[in-house]
Amino acid sequence: MKPFSNIIETAANSSLLFNKIFYYKTISSTNDKCFSTGGLKNFIVIADKQTAGKGRFNKKWISPASGSLYFSAYIYRPVIDYNDAVMLTSLAVVQVLRRYNREIRLKWPNDIIIKSKKVSGVLIEQSFEGIEPISLVIGVGINLFTDFSKIASLKDKALSLKDITEKEIEAGIIFRDIVELFEKYYIHFTKLKKKIIKDWKKCISGINKEVRFRMKDRIIKGRLIRVNNDGSVVIRSAKREMTYHFGEIV
Numbered sequence: 001m002k003p004f005s006n007i008i009e010t011a012a013n014s015s016l017l018f019n020k021i022f023y024y025k026t027i028s029s030t031n032d033k034c035f036s037t038g039g040l041k042n043f044i045v046i047a048d049k050q051t052a053g054k055g056r057f058n059k060k061w062i063s064p065a066s067g068s069l070y071f072s073a074y075i076y077r078p079v080i081d082y083n084d085a086v087m088l089t090s091l092a093v094v095q096v097l098r099r100y101n102r103e104i105r106l107k108w109p110n111d112i113i114i115k116s117k118k119v120s121g122v123l124i125e126q127s128f129e130g131i132e133p134i135s136l137v138i139g140v141g142i143n144l145f146t147d148f149s150k151i152a153s154l155k156d157k158a159l160s161l162k163d164i165t166e167k168e169i170e171a172g173i174i175f176r177d178i179v180e181l182f183e184k185y186y187i188h189f190t191k192l193k194k195k196i197i198k199d200w201k202k203c204i205s206g207i208n209k210e211v212r213f214r215m216k217d218r219i220i221k222g223r224l225i226r227v228n229n230d231g232s233v234v235i236r237s238a239k240r241e242m243t244y245h246f247g248e249i250v
Contacts, residue, residue: 006172007170007172007173007175007176008021008023008046008172008175009021010176011175011176011179011180015179015183016183016187017042017075017183017186017187018042018043018044018073018179018183019040019041019042019043020040020043020044021043021044021045021046022037022043022044022045022046023046023047024045024046024047024048025047025048025049026047026048026049026050026051027045027047027049027050027051028050028051029050029139030045030046030047030050030070030071030072030139031072031123031125031137031139033045033047033072034072034073034074034137035074035125035127035135035137037074040074040076041076041077042073042074042075042076043073043074044071044072044073044074044179045071045072045074046069046070046071046072046175047070047071048070049070050070067143067144067145067146067160068141068142068143068144068145068146069140069141069142069144069171069174069175070139070140070141070142071139071140071175072137072138072139072140073136073137073138073179073182074135074136074137075135075136075137075138075186076134076135077134077135078133078135078136079186079189080136080186080189081133082124082126082133082136083230083231083245084189084193084231085124085136085138086109086110086122086124086231087196087197087200087231088182088185088186088189088196088200089110089122089124089138089140089182090106090109090110090112090122090200090203091106091185091196091199091200091203092178092181092182092185093112093120093122093140093142093178094106094112094203095181095199096174096177096178096181097112097119097120097142097161097174099167099177100161100164100165100167100169101114101161101164101165103115103164104119104164105203105204105205106200106203106204106205107204107205107206107249108204108205108206108224108227108233108248108249109231109233109248110122110123110124111248112142113205114159114164115159117156117157117158117159118143118157118158118159119142119143119158119159119160119161119164120140120141120142120143121140121141122138122139122140123138123139123141124136124137124138124139125137125139138182140178142161142174143158143159143160143161144160144161144162144169144171144174145160145161145162145169146158146160147160148160197229201226201227201229204227206224206249207224207225207226207227208223208224208225209223209224210222210223210224211223211224211235211249212249212250213233213235213244213247213248213249213250214247214248214249214250215244215246215247216247219250220235220237220242221237222235222236222237222238223235223236223237224249225241228243230245231245232244232245233247233249
């Protein structure tokens with residue numbers, strides 16, 4: 001197994017986008033640390049353990065030590081918007097994890113799953129100056145080794161990469177590969193946008209299937225018809241099709 005610190009150093013030295021990579025044994029949240037780190041434009045925060053990991057809609061992300069990979073990228077004055085960041089990032093994660101299991105899919109908009117269980121998630125947050133976005137923080141969490149069979153609340157909802165592959169799992173290699181692919185997509189986004197959207201849409205699980213869709217406190221039962229090029233989702237319910245830009249499939 002290659003030392004994680006060596007791979008982080010190599011990734012930092014070869015990066016075309018990020019100026020610095022900060023590594024912590026324990027941290028409250030890699031996303032929160034990005035927002036509280038001043039004076040730098042583009043950097044990454046990575047941690048072995050989070051004490052206050054979080055997901056979308058203020059959900060808690062269980063973040064045990066040595067069981068997962070947690071990192072967040074801070075981008076100053078991004079050249080992509082929020083929806084583009086969701087598609088670009090989740091596609092990069094799916095494509096890297098598919099090297100370990102080809103059945104990995106994406107549950108709209110940003111949960112990476114296999115057999116309906118969550119393997120990874122993406123959380124993207126923004127900061128603004130007036131109405132102008134001045135930064136994107138892109139958080140990624142990947143379940144690598146955690147034994148969810150011992151966590152009652154999650155054993156039917158989450159799965160680790162080790163449970164679905166016979167390959168050796170190197171956290172540092174996965175981190176490096178995701179960052180490299182993300183950078184490629186980000187730097188060449190204008191040129192690659194159509195392909196990124198097309199490939200992202202192909203990864204979506206549940207098309208033409210009955211789903212439950214959560215919009216704030218409301219649960220909508222219907223059929224997932226398609227996802228659009230802007231990242232929105234179309235649900236048919238009660239013989240009517242509705243387009244949603246926010247929410248989640250549950």
